[in-house]
């Protein structure tokens with residue numbers, strides 16, 4: 001299951017990645033468009049890590065240094081999957097998310113035989129939207145959810161993107 005790209009090595013996330021996730025999810029800035037607050041260790045241990053282990057999640061490492069950069073995941077339901085990703089702040093702005101996501105999307109349509117991959121993010125999460133666009137995913141729609149305690153920018157709604165296997169092949 002390890003995947004390699006030009007600069008990255010991706011392997012299956014394991015329970016031993018707890019400390020990586022505690023640092024990543026504990027960073028409030030990383031969580032700006034997700035929950036708006038850093039996740040306490042206990043939440044990572046009892047909720048986030050188990051949830052990621054139930055999906056197909058890859059831990060992403062920098063090939064040259066071996067440093068942990070984040071994770072990318074596919075939540076598979078039938079022949080479709082929801083894409084997710086989260087990178088440590090120090091890794092932002094260097095094309096790593098796009099590189100990792102392209103590899104995961106390629107594996108999803110290739111080896112895993114998926115028919116469609118989709119994703120969603122806050123409309124104001126420009127970086128996340130761009131990562132999906134760079135993976136070939138097309139904007140589908142904007143929708144609005146009811147939140148008890150909305151994050152700043154929630155008034156602009158959420159956006160959904162998707163890519164079919166046929167369009168991936170054609171691209």
Ligand SMILES: CC(C)(COP(=O)(O)OP(=O)(O)OC[C@H]1O[C@@H](n2cnc3c(N)ncnc32)[C@H](O)[C@@H]1OP(=O)(O)O)[C@@H](O)C(=O)NCCC(=O)NCCS
Nearest residue numbers: 030085086087092093094095096097098121126127128130
């Ligand atoms: C969103 C995130 C994954 C982007 O990771 P990244 O490695 O910086 O992304 P890349 O370097 O591959 O950049 C992809 C594109 O997005 C653009 N981009 C990245 N961050 C951006 C930002 N904050 N605002 C605007 N554009 C941004 C880049 O310029 C690049 O586009 P370009 O090639 O046309 O210049 C990363 O910031 C992150 O993990 N954020 C916190 C978690 C999160 O929000 N996850 C998504 C939840 S749905």
